[in-house]
Amino acid sequence: MTDDDRVxxxxxxxxxxxxxxLLFARDGRTLTELExxxxxxxxxxxxHLRLLEEAGLVVTRRSGREKLHFLNPxxxxxxxxxxxxxxxxxxxxxLVDLKHRLEDQP
Amino acid sequence: MTDDDRVxxxxxxxxxxxxxxLLFARDGRTLTELExxxxxxxxxxxxHLRLLEEAGLVVTRRSGREKLHFLNPxxxxxxxxxxxxxxxxxxxxxLVDLKHRLEDQP
DNA sequence: ATGATACGTGACCCTTTGGTCACCTGTCAA
DNA sequence: TTGACAGGTGACCAAAGGGTCACGTATCAT
Numbered sequence: 603m604t605d606d607d608r609v610x611x612x613x614x615x616x617x618x619x620x621x622x623x624l625l626f627a628r629d630g631r632t633l634t635e636l637e638x639x640x641x642x643x644x645x646x647x648x649x650h651l652r653l654l655e656e657a658g659l660v661v662t663r664r665s666g667r668e669k670l671h672f673l674n675p676x677x678x679x680x681x682x683x684x685x686x687x688x689x690x691x692x693x694x695x696x697l698v699d700l701k702h703r704l705e706d707q708p
Numbered sequence: 709m710t711d712d713d714r715v716x717x718x719x720x721x722x723x724x725x726x727x728x729x730l731l732f733a734r735d736g737r738t739l740t741e742l743e744x745x746x747x748x749x750x751x752x753x754x755x756h757l758r759l760l761e762e763a764g765l766v767v768t769r770r771s772g773r774e775k776l777h778f779l780n781p782x783x784x785x786x787x788x789x790x791x792x793x794x795x796x797x798x799x800x801x802x803l804v805d806l807k808h809r810l811e812d813q814p
Numbered sequence: 815a816t817g818a819t820a821c822g823t824g825a826c827c828c829t830t831t832g833g834t835c836a837c838c839t840g841t842c843a844a
Numbered sequence: 845t846t847g848a849c850a851g852g853t854g855a856c857c858a859a860a861g862g863g864t865c866a867c868g869t870a871t872c873a874t
Binding site: 644667669 | 850
């Protein structure tokens, strides 16, 4: 299994994306803390966090009996760079910004 | 199934990522042309292209009995923007660039 | 017209994956 | 030191996903 295989497989599940959203909002949470935000047993959440960690999307640090989880944005940036080169990046960004501005209209 | 569900599911498979790579290198190819690059029957490739199209990662245009496939980078950019805000984007980009420069060393 | 070409559909099989549970190890506090 | 708390493992089951095939429709060239 290659590195980006792990990244894309990890991103494929909605629960795991939600976990990334939680860590994006606030870093350094424990498993139990994350579990409380989900309608799932601890074991399910643990499996998901394990896949995210193996993909490098989440980095962890132990502190006593707790394990703290942090979001790592680097693999996401590499996904971006795979199919968006420097030349088209400006156009795409402009297009996305325009879309946002149009959607903010009443 | 939500929009980004479709995008992430579509990106989860290595064959589909390879198809995006092919279209990134050269746009506007037909199914048969793409099939010739893969060790798989036409039916498998067709299923993959269908998922890519439903996710909006590939846009198509008919021309007689042929169907031309084009890469659409917008959903990729939206994936990026979900977990990388403007503030950290510069740092991450710099980090990735540094990584590339280090890897280019002998 | 008719054979070849390009794409499409539905059913089928096998593998992978998401989720749960019984059970276990390490750490903290009273 | 002993009970409560935080995290970890392996087996298990139902559901989703990848790939192929028989068969079908539309378009092109001769």
